[in-house]
Amino acid sequence: MSVTVKIPTQLRAATGGEAALEVEGATVGEVLDAVFDAHNGLKDRITQDGDLRRFVNVYVSGEDIRFQQGLETSINDGDEVTILPAVAGG
Numbered sequence: 001m002s003v004t005v006k007i008p009t010q011l012r013a014a015t016g017g018e019a020a021l022e023v024e025g026a027t028v029g030e031v032l033d034a035v036f037d038a039h040n041g042l043k044d045r046i047t048q049d050g051d052l053r054r055f056v057n058v059y060v061s062g063e064d065i066r067f068q069q070g071l072e073t074s075i076n077d078g079d080e081v082t083i084l085p086a087v088a089g090g
Contacts, residue, residue, distance in 0.1 A: 001026055001075045005035055006082040014041035028058060029071035031081055046083065055086040 005021045012019060021038065025031035036043040046056050051071070058065045059082040065073045075081070 001077040001079070003031055003075055003077075003079045003081055005031060006080060008084060010085065010087065011042060011045060011083065014045065015039045025075055027071065027075060028060060028065050028073045028081065031075055032058075032071070045085075053085075057084045057086070058082065059084065 002022060002024055005023055007015050007019055007021065009019075015021065016039075021035055023031055023034035023038070025034055032046065036046075046053060052058060060068070060073055060075065061079050062082075065071070
């Protein structure tokens with residue numbers, strides 16, 4: 001399945017400035033692996049011990065994967081995956 005992965009501003013240095021990536025995958029985990037294969041610098045910033053870091057949220061078409069099947073959440077052709085790390089500030 002072809003999906004668009006939206007990259008937030010604070011992670012774009014690891015993607016050469018790209019704001020969106022087109023990748024293939026049947027699950028969120030496969031999609032993220034494809035992103036990591038293309039931009040290895042993202043893996044350590046998004047995952048830890050094979051799972052998402054606590055402060056990183058991932059959404060598929062606006063739905064938080066933590067309330068679905070996590071990295072095993074199914075992807076449909078044309079879905080949009082958004083990576084959204086928590087940002088401190090005030």
